[in-house]
Structures are given as structure tokens and as C-alpha cells.
Amino acid sequence: MEPKLSQSQSQRLVLAPQLRQFLKLLELPIFELNQKIEEELEQNPVLEEVDPDQKDEATDSASEKEAGKEEQMQDILQQMETFDKMRKYDESFEDLSQNDPEEIQRKRDYQEATLTKPPTLSEYLNWQLGFLDLSESEKKIAQEIIGNINDDGQLVASVEELISDTKASREEIEKVIQKIQTLDPPGVGGRDLSEILLIQLKKQEGHTALAQDIVKNHLLLLERRQFDQLARLMNTSLQKINEVYQQISHLEPKPGRIFYQEKQNFVVPDASVSISPDDENELVIEMSRDFIPSLRINSMYRNMLRKKGLDLKTKTFLREKVQAGQDLIRAIAQRKSTIQSVTEELVKAQRDFFTKGFGYLKPLRLKDISEHIRLHESTVSRAIQGKYLDTPQGTIPYKSFFSSKLQSEDGTLKSQKSVTERLKHLIETENKKKPLSDAKLVTLLNAEGTKIARRTVAKYRELLKILPAYLRKN
Numbered sequence: 001m002e003p004k005l006s007q008s009q010s011q012r013l014v015l016a017p018q019l020r021q022f023l024k025l026l027e028l029p030i031f032e033l034n035q036k037i038e039e040e041l042e043q044n045p046v047l048e049e050v051d052p053d054q055k056d057e058a059t060d061s062a063s064e065k066e067a068g069k070e071e072q073m074q075d076i077l078q079q080m081e082t083f084d085k086m087r088k089y090d091e092s093f094e095d096l097s098q099n100d101p102e103e104i105q106r107k108r109d110y111q112e113a114t115l116t117k118p119p120t121l122s123e124y125l126n127w128q129l130g131f132l133d134l135s136e137s138e139k140k141i142a143q144e145i146i147g148n149i150n151d152d153g154q155l156v157a158s159v160e161e162l163i164s165d166t167k168a169s170r171e172e173i174e175k176v177i178q179k180i181q182t183l184d185p186p187g188v189g190g191r192d193l194s195e196i197l198l199i200q201l202k203k204q205e206g207h208t209a210l211a212q213d214i215v216k217n218h219l220l221l222l223e224r225r226q227f228d229q230l231a232r233l234m235n236t237s238l239q240k241i242n243e244v245y246q247q248i249s250h251l252e253p254k255p256g257r258i259f260y261q262e263k264q265n266f267v268v269p270d271a272s273v274s275i276s277p278d279d280e281n282e283l284v285i286e287m288s289r290d291f292i293p294s295l296r297i298n299s300m301y302r303n304m305l306r307k308k309g310l311d312l313k314t315k316t317f318l319r320e321k322v323q324a325g326q327d328l329i330r331a332i333a334q335r336k337s338t339i340q341s342v343t344e345e346l347v348k349a350q351r352d353f354f355t356k357g358f359g360y361l362k363p364l365r366l367k368d369i370s371e372h373i374r375l376h377e378s379t380v381s382r383a384i385q386g387k388y389l390d391t392p393q394g395t396i397p398y399k400s401f402f403s404s405k406l407q408s409e410d411g412t413l414k415s416q417k418s419v420t421e422r423l424k425h426l427i428e429t430e431n432k433k434k435p436l437s438d439a440k441l442v443t444l445l446n447a448e449g450t451k452i453a454r455r456t457v458a459k460y461r462e463l464l465k466i467l468p469a470y471l472r473k474n
Contacts, residue, residue, distance in 0.1 A: 153256030
């Protein structure tokens with residue numbers, strides 16, 4: 001082994017900065033793109049938003065007047081340079097007159113406390129601990145147990161795991177679990193469905209011994225509605241079993257459900273497709289403009305770059321900012337053009353969907369679109385990622401238009417989406433006293449010309465979150 005120099009040739013793909021920026025913006029949903037533009041407006045002072053109510057001529061004239069004020073421009077330039085340097089440092093500044101960090105933290109805590117938000121299940125349970133008669137060691141065990149209760153209200157850690165984490169005995173762990181199971185909401189802290197339901201039954205008034213016995217030992221038979229077998233096992237009448245079923249069906253299998261905090265997903269469509277009011281056979285495409293501000297380079301700084309005698313440092317600084325702004329404006333325009341091209345091809349390929357509904361959705365691949373608009377499949381994939389389209393059938397993701405295909409009896413192709421929609425309709429309109437089995441659904445779909453296997457029907461039914469036939473029976 002010895003140190004030496006050697007040369008080698010290799011090929012690698014290097015994306016230009018402008019292309020990388022375009023691809024990054026292309027992936028962003030419209031709401032996130034708007035946030036990105038706001039950040040760029042803050043970071044690049046030569047960029048400005050075009051006021052749609054303000055005429056360009058008036059704006060340019062005002063900018064020209066400002067450009068004539070040499071002293072004012074120099075002040076702005078100095079502010080720009082200072083601004084650019086300050087961005088390299090941490091943006092979270094504290095008031096240095098506050099020399100007590102604890103006081104600063106207390107103020108922060110108070111400000112955060114004034115923001116109203118619903119409590120989580122964990123916060124609610126920890127608050128209730130204050131009303132229980134617990135020793136210090138039991139409080140620590142209780143907090144560990146609450147930390148292992150999931151959003152549904154179920155205790156997901158085993159006693160052995162809790163023993164390992166708390167170094168407490170089995171008796172101590174079980175004692176604290178039982179105390180937590182007395183808390184609200186009823187059923188919280190149960191280790192499985194059976195225990196969750198038992199906790200709730202024990203809190204009910206009246207005689208629940210039969211219901212408790214069934215939940216503890218024969219819950220599966222009850223779920224399958226095998227009432228005859230249950231009646232024989234419990235030595236009771238069918239009427240009693242039916243009463244127990246009604247009683248248990250009103251219990252909450254997920255006691256933590258009331259604390260679910262759904263994330264607000266702001267869906268802003270990138271484009272809309274509608275039927276023309278003048279011609280019902282014509283589809284109109286409109287690209288969203290409301291959430292994407294129009295940008296331009298402030299003319300004052302353009303004029304400064306043309307000015308003779310401008311020092312090199314200032315000219316370099318301005319040129320970089322103007323170039324960055326122009327690249328952003330071009331990338332946004334290219335993003336819009338790409339999404340518009342994809343949308344136009346979707347409308348051509350899925351015309352029946354827009355006019356007739358989901359049942360007429362055709363199988364479509366990314367490759368089918370990319371070949372028509374002459375872009376790579378990966379670019380089309382980026383263009384539809386997280387994007388939504390407003391249609392006569394509702395606001396739906398772009399990716400919904402791309403689905404796998406199934407062979408029909410006449411040799412034509414049907415999309416997975418259209419088959420699942422048909423499956424859903426068959427189940428919704430079935431006789432609830434004699435629900436359709438997966439095998440029967442296969443027979444019906446085959447009779448309609450759709451070749452499909454039983455396991456595929458079961459898979460689609462599960463995707464639709466529809467129970468099997470024996471659980472749908474009324």
C-alpha cells in the first residue's frame with residue numbers, strides 16, 4: 001500500500017439548481033406552495049407580490065420615482081445586506097433586559113396556557129389522578145400505566161413490561177391498574193376488548209351477570225351472532241340472549257374515542273373541471289389562482305443594476321437576489337404549466353368519469369400520461385403527489401384517476417375504482433336479512449361481465465371497511 005494519485009472518468013446526473021427548485025415546487029400541494037412563496041418574499045427583498053387591483057403602470061411609475069431617490073435607495077441596500085447577514089443567525093431573540101431565564105420561561109408558559117385546545121386522553125387521566133388516594137410510589141406507577149394507554153383507551157403494555165419499567169411488584173401494578181380503570185371515560189385501562197366491556201358492565205345499574213359471563217367467556221360467539229349456540233351454552237332463552245346483545249352493543253369498545261383530535265387537512269384543489277353551462281358536452285378546465293400570488297422583481301432594483309458606478313459588492317448582492325427571484329418565478333410558472341398539461345390529459349382519458357361518475361372510471365397508468373405530455377413518469381408522479389382536483393363528482397386526489405385494471409368478459413378493461421364502487425352499491429342495496437356473501441358477490445360481478453376472484457372481492461370489501469356477510473346480517 002502506498003499513497004498515489006490517479007484519474008478516472010465517470011458519468012453521473014447533476015441537476016441544475018433551477019431544475020431542482022422546479023421539482024421541489026412541483027411536489028408541493030398548493031397550500032404548502034403558498035407558504036413557501038411567503039417565506040421567499042420574506043427572505044428576498046427584491047421580490048414583491050403583484051397587487052391584482054393595482055395597475056402595473058402605476059406601480060412601475062411609483063417605483064421609478066423611488067429609484068430617483070439616491071439616498072433612500074442606499075438606506076434600503078444597507079438594510080438588505082444587514083437582513084441577509086442576520087438570517088445566518090438564530091431568529092429567536094430574547095429581550096436582553098430580562099436577565100432572569102425563569103421569568104422568561106414563566107411568561108412563555110403563561111402565553112401557551114392561554115391558547116385553548118381540547119385535552120388529550122392522557123392529560124385528562126393525569127388530571128383525575130389527583131382525586132385518587134395514591135401514595136407517591138403509586139403515582140409514579142399510575143403515570144407509567146397512563147403513558148401506555150393508547151388513543152383508544154386500551155392499556156397496551158403487559159404487567160411484565162410495567163414491572164420491568166417501574167421495578168414494582170405484580171400486586172402493586174394490578175392494584176393501580178384497577179384504580180385507573182375506575183376513571184372516566186368508562187372502560188379506560190382495559191387490556192383487551194373483553195376487559196374494556198366488562199369494566200363498563202360493572203358500572204351499570206341492574207343485573208348484568210349474564211352479560212358479564214358472555215363477554216368474559218363467549219364474546220366471539222356473540223360477535224358472530226350465534227345466538228342459538230349461546231342460548232344452549234348459557235342455558236337460557238333466545239330472548240335473553242338477544243337482550244344481552246342489545247345491552248352490549250350499546251357499550252363503547254374504544255372509550256378514548258371521544259378524545260380523538262382529528263387533524264385539519266386543508267384541501268385546496270390545484271385545478272377544477274366543470275361542465276360548460278353553454279354546452280353540456282364541453283368540459284372547462286380552470287387552474288387555481290386564488291392561493292398562488294403573482295410575483296415580480298421590483299423595478300427599483302432592476303434600475304439600480306443598470307446604473308453605472310455601482311460598487312461591485314452591491315452589484316453582486318443585487319444580481320444574486322434578482323437571479324434567485326427570477327428562478328422562483330419561472331419555477332412557479334413551470335409547475336403550473338406541468339399540472340395543467342397533466343389535467344388536460346386526464347380530462348381526455350377520463351371524460352366519462354367527469355360526466356357520468358365513478359362507475360365509468362377507466363384504468364390509467366402514469367406512463368399513459370407521461371407519453372402524451374412528453375415528460376418522465378417520475379415528473380408526472382411528482383405533479384400529482386398530494387394534489388386535488390375539483391370535479392362535478394367532488395374534490396378528489398389526482399392519484400384517484402390512476403388505478404389498476406381488471407379484465408372484463410368482453411375483453412375490455414375496468415378500473416379497480418369502478419369495480420369497488422359497483423361492489424359497494426351491491427352491498428348497500430342487498431337484503432339485510434340475507435346479506436350477500438363474497439362468493440355471491442363474485443357470481444353477480446361475473447354475470448355483469450367482470451372477471452374477479454373471491455379473494456379479490458374480500459380484499460376490496462376490506463378496503464371499503466365493510467364487514468363480512470355474517471356480521472352484516474340484521
